[in-house]
Structure formats: structure tokens, C-alpha cells
Amino acid sequence: MDFRETSEHRDLRDTVRAITAKFGPEYYVPRAEAGEPTAELWAELGHHGFLGINLPEEYGGGGAGLVELAMVCEETAAAGCPMLLLLVSAAISGEMISDFGTDEQRRHWLPRMASGEAKVVFGITEPDAGSNTHRLSTVARRDGGDFLISGTKHYISGVDEAEAILLVTRSGVDETTGHAVLSLFIVPTDTPGLVATPLPVSAKLPEKQFVLHFDDLRAPAEWLVGEEGNGFRQVFHGLNPERITGAALCVGIARHVLHQAAEYASTRSVWGKPIGTHQGVSHPLAKARIETDLAALMTTKAAWLHDNELPAGEAANMAKYAAAEAAGAAAEAAIQAHGGNGLATEYGLMPYWAISRLLRIAPVSREMVLNFVAQHTLGLPRSY
Ligand SMILES: Cc1cc2nc3c(=O)[nH]c(=O)nc-3n(C[C@H](O)[C@H](O)[C@H](O)COP(=O)(O)OP(=O)(O)OC[C@H]3O[C@@H](n4cnc5c(N)ncnc54)[C@H](O)[C@@H]3O)c2cc1C
Structure with a gap:
């Protein structure tokens, strides 16, 4: 077993982060506040081949897998631009068209989805x-x-x-x-x-x-x-990619808000020393960081299982649950560490709290994940 990332994966993360950092929270937060699409970033990621990184090369994709798409989701979010449609268009629709579509459907949709020209929700x-x-x-x-x-x-x-x-x-x-x-x-x-x-x-x-x-x-x-008539099996196959990329998005959101909160708590001083000196401020941030790193490990495991055509349902559900809870805790701790500034538009934290809150409900709610684990992992009777 080797937990080190390959140099290709490190390069992928660095490149996606560098592209997204040119946009950053200064771009994302006003778009989120106005309900306006992040079209320019989408186009740039498509131009560099990151939207279809998981799709087959013969249809304009990158020929990699969900491990790599999850990295794209995480790094864009960690650079302040969590993109919900990566879960929908790139992960679920892309994977389902690629796995179950006709050759004609693949030729028509996948190259344009990969380039960023077309989205399929x-x-x-x-x-x-x-x-x-x-x-x-x-x-x-x-x-x-x-x-x-x-x-x-x-x-x-x-x-x-x-x-x-x-x-x-x-x-x-x-x-x-x-x-x-x-x-x-x-x-x-x-x-x-x-x-x-x-x-x-x-x-x-x-x-x-x-x-x-x-x-x-x-x-x-x-x-x-x-x-x-085979849609049930297909949908369930496609939901794992959505859960895994949803988890990766949450890990990225958590990293972003924790980074901002750590910087703020290191510089803001109200009793003669930085507020981060107080454990009431630092411990919730540290705890959220631990939960985020644990969730990241499970996310990678789930993506690896999926890419290796091994059963990934349990790991994908657990990763989604853990990462959404970690992102929620991170956003909550980051806002609290900012005091009143946590709610200010200028500090831009509320949109990340909002998306982390959403991801505890969608694409699968925390309760439905707990039902899954209770029934399938623990063997408890089905409750509903
Ligand atoms: C901003 C946003 C974007 C979305 N985007 C999409 C999208 O692009 N495509 C799409 O198809 N959907 C989308 N959704 C829908 C989302 O996936 C659903 O809201 C989610 O799956 C929950 O379903 P529901 O809202 O019908 O809740 P309900 O099923 O009504 O559940 C309500 C509550 O009861 C709990 N509950 C329900 N059944 C049980 C049970 N058996 N045991 C324990 N608890 C239970 C749930 O966990 C939840 O907390 C989106 C939702 C939002 C808010």
C-alpha cells in the first residue's frame, strides 16, 4: 500500500488549483450572491481538458477516472469555486452516457461535454x-x-x-x-x-x-x-460518481474555509494577541480539519473502488456523509471564528456555508446514507 500521490496527480491538482485561483472567491462569491453561472471558469476548465478527464479518450475525454475527476472537484472548490454542475454534468451524466449510451449518443454528447460547450443536467x-x-x-x-x-x-x-x-x-x-x-x-x-x-x-x-x-x-x-426498463440499475451505477464527486467538492469547500479562517484567526487581535490563540477558536477549526482529512481518504478509496470496477456503494455513501458533515462543521467553525465578519458579504463565507448545507441534503441526504449503512453494513432491519 502506498498513500503517496503520483507526480501526475500532484501536477493535476497544481494545475487545476492554479487555473481556478485566477478566478477565486472574488469571482465565485459575487456570482453566488447574484445567482449567475460561473461560465468563464467552466469554459477554461473545459479548454484545458478537465471537465471530461474521466471520459473515454475516443470521445474527447482524458481517459482517466473518477479519482482524477474527484481531484478536479476538490481543487476547484479548495480554490474558492465549488462547481455543483461538475457532479451533475461531468460525473453523473458523463458516466451514464459513457457507460450505457449508444455510440451515436456518445459521439454526439461526450466530446462537447468534455470541451465545456454542452452541459447535460x-x-x-x-x-x-x-x-x-x-x-x-x-x-x-x-x-x-x-x-x-x-x-x-x-x-x-x-x-x-x-x-x-x-x-x-x-x-x-x-x-x-x-x-x-x-x-x-x-x-x-x-x-x-x-x-x-x-x-x-x-x-x-x-x-x-x-x-x-x-x-x-x-x-x-x-x-x-x-x-x-433497466433504468434502476443504471441510475444506481451513476449515483456513486455523483456521491464521490459530491464528497470531493465538500472536502474542497472545507479546505477553502479552514484556510481563510486560519489566516483570519492568526491576524485578528482583540485582547492583545491573535484570536487563534484561544482554543475556543482553534479547536473547532482543528477538529474540522481532522474530519476533512478523514473524509478525503474515504473519498479517494471510493473513487478508486469505482475505477477498479469493485463495489463502491458503501464507500461512496460513507465518503459523502463524512465529507458533507466535515464541510458543514468547517463552514460553521470558520464563520464563528470570524465573529460578525462571518456574516459579512465582504468576507464571503455564507455562500460556502450554503453549498455545504445543501450537500448535507443532496444528492443524497445524510439520513438516507445512515439508512444504507444501518441496513447494508450493520445488517440492521430496514426501517422504511
Ligand atoms: C439546491 C438544490 C439542488 C438540487 N439539484 C438537483 C438536481 O440537479 N437534480 C435532481 O434530481 N435533484 C436535485 N435536488 C433534489 C435533492 O436531491 C433532494 O432534495 C434530496 O434528494 C432529498 O429529497 P427531498 O427533497 O424530496 O426530501 P424528502 O425525501 O422529502 O425527505 C425530507 C427529509 O426526510 C428525510 N427522510 C426521508 N425518507 C427517510 C427515511 N426513510 N428515513 C429517514 N429519513 C428520511 C430526508 O433525509 C430529509 O431530511 C436538489 C435540491 C436542492 C435543494
Whole structure:
């Protein structure tokens, strides 16, 4: 076993950090406050080949894996620019199109996703289904050679920036379990029959959220991703990359706010010595740093398992849980260490608190991870 990073990985981290540092919190915070996309940074990362680092080389990607994409997520966040759509477009949509799409779909979408020209967002959440994917009610029914899609999704991020949505639909019901049989489609955002309405959230994020109404939207069979009715397996395969990159994003956010807080606490002095001298200030920061480093280890393990085609569900869930909790604790400690300045727009901490708070709920909530570990790791009876 060797815990040292390779020189390629160190170079990757250094380069992504250097590119993102040119933007930094001075760029991210006003965008988050205004709800404006971080388009210039996205374009630059695409130009340098980092958005598709995990995608196959023959489709314009970097031919690396999730370990490397997680590094891109972590380093952009650590340089002050956490990018939610990396989880959605690069990790979940990119991996699913790459693994289950037809050759035509791969040729059409992946090179442009890798270059940054096109984003494909992900739509699974519904108002009535919530965390229970079996209850999805957005229906895809056959109509000749096409499908007609009807239903509602909500909290779908980045629809205004995206060329398409990777959409999870119910295309039947399993006779024995009564659960939804799922099918996935790539639906271009300008398709007639789709109405997208902004869903305001008070968390300050550059990415906007949307409610999507599908009213007998006509989807040709060529838009189907993978096998009709096999969506459940495909979605579960794709959720691990989302959880792993979500964890990496949290590790990066924690590193960013802890760095800022340590600098502040080393220089701010109100009783004749820096506030960081007081253990009431330094210990919460140190504790969050320990939790962040532990979460980073589990994130790397989960990404490595995924890249080596080993079962990664347990590690991906644990990494997501640990990293989101660590980022939340880090943001909380950083704000507290700043006193009143912790809430000031000038010090820019609140947007990082907001995204760390979001990542304790999405893409999978902490309670659903605890359910998973209780049931699958500890063998406890299923509670729901
Ligand atoms: C800003 C933002 C961006 C998002 N982006 C996207 C996106 O791009 N695409 C997308 O598809 N979705 C997106 N989501 C949705 C997100 O993934 C869901 O909000 C999340 O999965 C939780 O689902 P829910 O809101 O329906 O909560 P619910 O399922 O209603 O759960 C509510 C609470 O009850 C708890 N709970 C539910 N069931 C159980 C149980 N069995 N045991 C214990 N506790 C339970 C949950 O943990 C949670 O705390 C986004 C959400 C937000 C806020």
C-alpha cells in the first residue's frame, strides 16, 4: 500500500488549483450572491481538458477516472469555486452516457461535454416521490416508435445552462414488487412539451434550480439511454460518481474555509494577541480539519473502488456523509471564528456555508446514507 500521490496527480491538482485561483472567491462569491453561472471558469476548465478527464479518450475525454475527476472537484472548490454542475454534468451524466449510451449518443454528447460547450443536467427528484425513487411518477409511454413523457420534476439544477437533461422516468411497473420500472432519456432542453420554471432557493448558489413540467413530450427512441426498463440499475451505477464527486467538492469547500479562517484567526487581535490563540477558536477549526482529512481518504478509496470496477456503494455513501458533515462543521467553525465578519458579504463565507448545507441534503441526504449503512453494513432491519 502506498498513500503517496503520483507526480501526475500532484501536477493535476497544481494545475487545476492554479487555473481556478485566477478566478477565486472574488469571482465565485459575487456570482453566488447574484445567482449567475460561473461560465468563464467552466469554459477554461473545459479548454484545458478537465471537465471530461474521466471520459473515454475516443470521445474527447482524458481517459482517466473518477479519482482524477474527484481531484478536479476538490481543487476547484479548495480554490474558492465549488462547481455543483461538475457532479451533475461531468460525473453523473458523463458516466451514464459513457457507460450505457449508444455510440451515436456518445459521439454526439461526450466530446462537447468534455470541451465545456454542452452541459447535460440530471433530473430525478419529484415533488411526491422525494427520496423514494420507487415512487417516481413521471411517465414514459410508448407511442409508435416514440415515447410520450408526462410528469413533474423539481429542484433540477442548471437547466438554463444546459443543452439537455438526463431524465429518469417510469416506463412500467414491476408486477411482483409494485415498484416503478425506470427508463432514462436524454431530453434536449428546447423540446416542445417541456416547460421549465425557476424555483427560487435562498441558498446563494451560481446554479439556478427549476421545476420541469412535461406534457406529452415526444421523445424518439434514439433518446433512450441504455435499455428500456433497466433504468434502476443504471441510475444506481451513476449515483456513486455523483456521491464521490459530491464528497470531493465538500472536502474542497472545507479546505477553502479552514484556510481563510486560519489566516483570519492568526491576524485578528482583540485582547492583545491573535484570536487563534484561544482554543475556543482553534479547536473547532482543528477538529474540522481532522474530519476533512478523514473524509478525503474515504473519498479517494471510493473513487478508486469505482475505477477498479469493485463495489463502491458503501464507500461512496460513507465518503459523502463524512465529507458533507466535515464541510458543514468547517463552514460553521470558520464563520464563528470570524465573529460578525462571518456574516459579512465582504468576507464571503455564507455562500460556502450554503453549498455545504445543501450537500448535507443532496444528492443524497445524510439520513438516507445512515439508512444504507444501518441496513447494508450493520445488517440492521430496514426501517422504511
Ligand atoms: C439546491 C438544490 C439542488 C438540487 N439539484 C438537483 C438536481 O440537479 N437534480 C435532481 O434530481 N435533484 C436535485 N435536488 C433534489 C435533492 O436531491 C433532494 O432534495 C434530496 O434528494 C432529498 O429529497 P427531498 O427533497 O424530496 O426530501 P424528502 O425525501 O422529502 O425527505 C425530507 C427529509 O426526510 C428525510 N427522510 C426521508 N425518507 C427517510 C427515511 N426513510 N428515513 C429517514 N429519513 C428520511 C430526508 O433525509 C430529509 O431530511 C436538489 C435540491 C436542492 C435543494
